[in-house]
Amino acid sequence: MENKASNISLIVGLAIPVVMVLAIAAAVLLPGRNINPTTDFIYATGSYPSYTTRNGDTVTQHDLTVKNGVLTDTEQSYRAANNYPPYPYEKESLPHIYLHNTQENTNRELTLEQAKKFKLSSETTSPDGFTVSFGRRSYGVFPFFFDGGPDNSEHAYLSNQTASKEISLASDASKNMYAFQLVGWVLEDK
Numbered sequence: 001m002e003n004k005a006s007n008i009s010l011i012v013g014l015a016i017p018v019v020m021v022l023a024i025a026a027a028v029l030l031p032g033r034n035i036n037p038t039t040d041f042i043y044a045t046g047s048y049p050s051y052t053t054r055n056g057d058t059v060t061q062h063d064l065t066v067k068n069g070v071l072t073d074t075e076q077s078y079r080a081a082n083n084y085p086p087y088p089y090e091k092e093s094l095p096h097i098y099l100h101n102t103q104e105n106t107n108r109e110l111t112l113e114q115a116k117k118f119k120l121s122s123e124t125t126s127p128d129g130f131t132v133s134f135g136r137r138s139y140g141v142f143p144f145f146f147d148g149g150p151d152n153s154e155h156a157y158l159s160n161q162t163a164s165k166e167i168s169l170a171s172d173a174s175k176n177m178y179a180f181q182l183v184g185w186v187l188e189d190k
Contacts, residue, residue, distance in 0.1 A: 035165050037102040037158050039126040042071075042115055042183040043169065046095035049181070053094075054080070064095070064112075066122040066184045071115050097183065098170050102130075102158065107170040120184030127185065130158045132167075134180045156180060 049064045060077045097115045098107045125131050134156050157164045169180060 035130075035158070035160055035163050037126065037128060037130045037160075037165075039128050039130065040102055040186040041100050041126070041132060042097060042110070042118060042120065042186060043100060043132075044095045044097050044181050044183050045170075048095035048097075048183070051095055064183075066120050069119045069121065069187065071112075071118070071120060071183060073112065073116075096170075099186070100167065100169065102167070105167055107168070109170065115183070118184075119187040121187055122184045124182075127187070129160050131160075132182055133157050133159060133164075 044064075051062050051064075053060045053062065057080050058077055059080045060075050063074045063076075065072055065074070097110045097112060099110055099115075099118075100107050121127065156167050156169050158167055159165075
């Protein structure tokens with residue numbers, strides 16, 4: 001009888017940590033499966049909200065902002081000095097703009113003119129109560145032991161008051177040294 005009691009105590013003692021780990025995993029992972037965002041958003045990678053273009057010796061500074069629900073491009077041009085060689089602006093100057101479909105978790109690259117056709121909200125919270133947050137990949141409790149190697153990808157999450165859901169965004173870390181930036185939540189197409 002004593003042997004059975006010690007075996008039961010051992011089984012219960014070993015089962016408690018396993019049950020706790022499963023309960024914590026369920027509490028963290030299950031709420032994210034039940035959130036269903038419906039508002040799409042536009043985001044940018046690259047030099048957003050300001051970028052520079054060059055045409056001959058004329059340099060144009062572009063500033064992109066959402067005004068009255070529309071993405072606008074304010075330009076300011078000036079002549080560059082001829083005694084300096086031109087900086088290669090073309091390599092990294094233009095931002096890449098994407099439309100993220102939240103229901104399908106897909107991305108489509110847009111031109112600046114296409115992005116201007118959307119009615120946008122520049123609020124941090126979407127009309128259906130979600131926020132998007134961008135962050136670097138975590139390597140656990142001791143991230144200083146791992147440099148991450150060549151994977152410089154970033155992750156994004158749609159969150160509401162109760163849960164978060166990881167989403168996939170288009171990025172080419174070799175081409176874009178800038179972080180993702182939210183342009184606006186899509187209210188409607190024009």
